[in-house]
Amino acid sequence: MITTAPHLSPRRNPLLGSHPGRRLRMLLAAGIAASALSAVSPQAQAQTQVQAQATAQAQAAGAVRGAGQFTDGRTSAAGTGMRTDDGKSDDKDGADNVLTVAVSQSVDSLSPFLAQRLVSTSIHRLIYEYLTNYDPGDARPIPGLATAWSPSPDKLTWTYKIRKDSTWSDGRPVTAEDAAWTFDKMMKDPNAATANGSFTANFAAVTAPDPETLVIRLKQPQANMTALDVPIVPKHIWEKVGDFSKFNNDTRFPIVGNGPFVLTDFKVDQYIRLKPNKDFWRGAPKFDELVFRYYKDGDAAVAALRKGEVSFVPNLTPAQAASLEDAENIKVNDAPGRRFFALATNPGARAKNGGRFGSGHPALLDPVVRKALFHAVDRRTIVDKVFQGHAVEGEGYIPPRFAPYFWKPGASQRIAHDPAKAAALLDGAGYRKNADGKRMGKDGRPLDFRILCHATDPNDKAVGKYLQEWWGDLGIGLKVDCLDNVSDPWLKGDYDLAFDGWSVNPDPDFVLSIHTCSALPATPSGTGATDNFICDERFDQLYAQQAVEYDAARRGDLVRQMQSRLYDTGFMNVMVYPNALEAYRTDQIKSITTMPEAAGNLYGQDGYWSWWSAEPAAAGRAASGGGGSSAAVAIGIGVSVVLVIAVGVLTSRRRRATADDRE
Amino acid sequence: MTTSLHWARRRASVARFWRRYRTHRAGVAGLAGLTLLALVAVAAPLLVGSDVQSVTHAPGEALESPSGAFPLGTDRFGRSLLGLLVWGARISLTVGLLAAVLSVAIGTLVGIVAGHYGGWFSTVVMRITDWFLVMPTLVLAIVLATVLSRSVWTVILAIGVTTWPTTARLVRAQTIAVESRPYIERAKALGGGHRHVMTRHVLPNVMPLVLAQTTLGISTAILTEATLAFLGLGDPSVVSWGGMLQDAREAGAVSSGHWWYLAPPGIAVALVALAFTLCGRAVESVLNPRLGVAR
Numbered sequence: 040m041i042t043t044a045p046h047l048s049p050r051r052n053p054l055l056g057s058h059p060g061r062r063l064r065m066l067l068a069a070g071i072a073a074s075a076l077s078a079v080s081p082q083a084q085a086q087t088q089v090q091a092q093a094t095a096q097a098q099a100a101g102a103v104r105g106a107g108q109f110t111d112g113r114t115s116a117a118g119t120g121m122r123t124d125d126g127k128s129d130d131k132d133g134a135d136n137v138l139t140v141a142v143s144q145s146v147d148s149l150s151p152f153l154a155q156r157l158v159s160t161s162i163h164r165l166i167y168e169y170l171t172n173y174d175p176g177d178a179r180p181i182p183g184l185a186t187a188w189s190p191s192p193d194k195l196t197w198t199y200k201i202r203k204d205s206t207w208s209d210g211r212p213v214t215a216e217d218a219a220w221t222f223d224k225m226m227k228d229p230n231a232a233t234a235n236g237s238f239t240a241n242f243a244a245v246t247a248p249d250p251e252t253l254v255i256r257l258k259q260p261q262a263n264m265t266a267l268d269v270p271i272v273p274k275h276i277w278e279k280v281g282d283f284s285k286f287n288n289d290t291r292f293p294i295v296g297n298g299p300f301v302l303t304d305f306k307v308d309q310y311i312r313l314k315p316n317k318d319f320w321r322g323a324p325k326f327d328e329l330v331f332r333y334y335k336d337g338d339a340a341v342a343a344l345r346k347g348e349v350s351f352v353p354n355l356t357p358a359q360a361a362s363l364e365d366a367e368n369i370k371v372n373d374a375p376g377r378r379f380f381a382l383a384t385n386p387g388a389r390a391k392n393g394g395r396f397g398s399g400h401p402a403l404l405d406p407v408v409r410k411a412l413f414h415a416v417d418r419r420t421i422v423d424k425v426f427q428g429h430a431v432e433g434e435g436y437i438p439p440r441f442a443p444y445f446w447k448p449g450a451s452q453r454i455a456h457d458p459a460k461a462a463a464l465l466d467g468a469g470y471r472k473n474a475d476g477k478r479m480g481k482d483g484r485p486l487d488f489r490i491l492c493h494a495t496d497p498n499d500k501a502v503g504k505y506l507q508e509w510w511g512d513l514g515i516g517l518k519v520d521c522l523d524n525v526s527d528p529w530l531k532g533d534y535d536l537a538f539d540g541w542s543v544n545p546d547p548d549f550v551l552s553i554h555t556c557s558a559l560p561a562t563p564s565g566t567g568a569t570d571n572f573i574c575d576e577r578f579d580q581l582y583a584q585q586a587v588e589y590d591a592a593r594r595g596d597l598v599r600q601m602q603s604r605l606y607d608t609g610f611m612n613v614m615v616y617p618n619a620l621e622a623y624r625t626d627q628i629k630s631i632t633t634m635p636e637a638a639g640n641l642y643g644q645d646g647y648w649s650w651w652s653a654e655p656a657a658a659g660r661a662a663s664g665g666g667g668s669s670a671a672v673a674i675g676i677g678v679s680v681v682l683v684i685a686v687g688v689l690t691s692r693r694r695r696a697t698a699d700d701r702e
Numbered sequence: 703m704t705t706s707l708h709w710a711r712r713r714a715s716v717a718r719f720w721r722r723y724r725t726h727r728a729g730v731a732g733l734a735g736l737t738l739l740a741l742v743a744v745a746a747p748l749l750v751g752s753d754v755q756s757v758t759h760a761p762g763e764a765l766e767s768p769s770g771a772f773p774l775g776t777d778r779f780g781r782s783l784l785g786l787l788v789w790g791a792r793i794s795l796t797v798g799l800l801a802a803v804l805s806v807a808i809g810t811l812v813g814i815v816a817g818h819y820g821g822w823f824s825t826v827v828m829r830i831t832d833w834f835l836v837m838p839t840l841v842l843a844i845v846l847a848t849v850l851s852r853s854v855w856t857v858i859l860a861i862g863v864t865t866w867p868t869t870a871r872l873v874r875a876q877t878i879a880v881e882s883r884p885y886i887e888r889a890k891a892l893g894g895g896h897r898h899v900m901t902r903h904v905l906p907n908v909m910p911l912v913l914a915q916t917t918l919g920i921s922t923a924i925l926t927e928a929t930l931a932f933l934g935l936g937d938p939s940v941v942s943w944g945g946m947l948q949d950a951r952e953a954g955a956v957s958s959g960h961w962w963y964l965a966p967p968g969i970a971v972a973l974v975a976l977a978f979t980l981c982g983r984a985v986e987s988v989l990n991p992r993l994g995v996a997r
Contacts, residue, residue: 357764359954424760492938
């Protein structure tokens, strides 16, 4: 900007200038400005991701939370530019059937010992076998690497039979020794326990008496022994790894594994390529290649789907889903999800040693205030307006999809939508409105809360707007704090309320464990696995009982009691269970298995069923996009708006340049 | 008596300014546009009422296309987009004005001080200015807006502290030019201190420049505000044009063909930026005849 203009002679108005050459230059410059504008955003995006990743790796608990909250790979806030891979085109092997999946969530690590985000753990399902898998129909444990298993009469020793027909992709056989080494490593090296340490915390010893037998001895009975979601890795590769906290398994490709796919190539935020494992014991996948390609912008991914560049797009917005319903050769899958979307209130952050920290609002420690807040929330409106019907009204903690554990409050226990009752509760408890209509707390200060919201999640912001108005009517102020990195204030306990959400596994142990006292950080400065600093004696008793209960019905009953208790404490209140909204091209994918098979999701399943089962359509990739015109029009308008803005910028810049020239 | 003479002179100079300004047709058009917009923004509570922001009392269905009831359609909550556009003008204009004023204030201060004292002090200050000048404004603003809490004031601050270097350089040059004139030397000889010279002699002489720079700065500030809000760095609880664009993007309006969600705020931003630029340009050429003959 420093004196670049060669002359100071009178100039035509650049905007109204009629000289053809100048106009051309202007257009060119406008184009450059526009591309510069869009080039900025991936940078910003990268920056926030680096931040997120750093936090994830530095703090175990933060990372665990990140895993849950990033689960549905939300459209990112700061990404307008889409990235494609570096010139490698799928068309180079035109005859091949390639299944391309659009993803937006960055991989945190390809090491199964570190990875916690949904995209990474889904990839691990595809490239490594776990001891057991989940049936796509009813999610009951079925054989994976183990063909059979049985506990000893004292419930403390589990014996697994390891299958003989599984080989690593480098040709070596898979033995019980690999599994024993994997678990042993997690037990002995804290750096290897980052991602899945909760499974092995109660293990006493793991041995492999022969190549087909794995024996796990427990300190105490453990109910989730048939749902150990731990990828088994090849010992002969991984025993060479030095520092497990730093090794991300992304230096040598293909990655040696034994799942239905083999990971052949990976570029951060560009693509993940997988080839089918032809020797996979359950049968080889039908597609010739599976590619997860990054689209940081949801609109770009949908446009690519319309054009047939990608076969599958997850995490659609309701508007996108509605417009894709009419599109040719595209099927929209709207299925009950495995997530819950909840409001968490800070119960007064504390550590195991009793140290209190954080800045939670003292009024929220009063159960009446919490109850009043939840009474004022209209879940029906959230489902109808924010999720446009693509969600189910929240009840208990675990989504209805997991029927054995689903619980909902009875009529007397239920905190239903009732603003009048909310106001009456507050009045009765002494929180009266002052002259300005603001509720006053016991300490004489008005009730003004903050809510921690994920800047990357449009739903957080949208629900926040409704909460502001509902609670505003009650006389309670709400400040919506939307941050890219919510982990820092969260771990420090610096929040009053927060939007919370987790993907629930078929075995609920993990999502329950994060509300026990033992998950609290050891000291105020430490980090624990805790989600919301909840520490309730009764809840902990029930948790301990269910953890050792091998009878499914009795365990289900205990888990329901735990949810009832959690509901009554009022520190967590589930607003909705969001649906999985996803779409795929029927002219590229002939059939694909949802989980559960009846009405289930495809992306982020508990098993590898969707991508393993997907069958290519005969037409292959030749199909052209139907219904792309309206998107093209919209994108055209968007581009022209950017251009108009760019011209504006340019004009002002040029004027400033002349200003710089003076004196 | 001196005062009345003073005022008479001022009146005359304002009249002279307006006579010259009137000859710039683009400038007059820009001014007319701005006046209209300012009126709309000020009268927004009467025109649309603050209820237009309410999501719980939204009158329409989500994402309705333009109709008689909703001339620009509705947003994802069923609110009238025309109402939001009118309401959003308030934030966009306020932020634009305040950020430009802040930026120009910092720039003027730095410029005058550097130009007045000169020497090594000036060199150090101007190197700092150069450092800010080569920093990409948008990236720096994004970093600031990310680190600080989300609010309108953060955005104003982020824009203000990142866009001042141009003004600083400009004002410093003008300061040096003014201070080389004989009457400054006379003022110094009569015992005028640094403060006296800077505030009584230099500042009034750089004011026209500062004024023109502010007008031009506003359009940049409005665009930057819209960009930051579009990137999701604004305050989500206030309605602004950039925020509307961001909402549209988050709702997937681009790929689902809801153009009416995107186009109006984008065009509004472009038009306001254009109007300010036209005004600023006219002011600049009136105040500085060397820029060219009046058109």
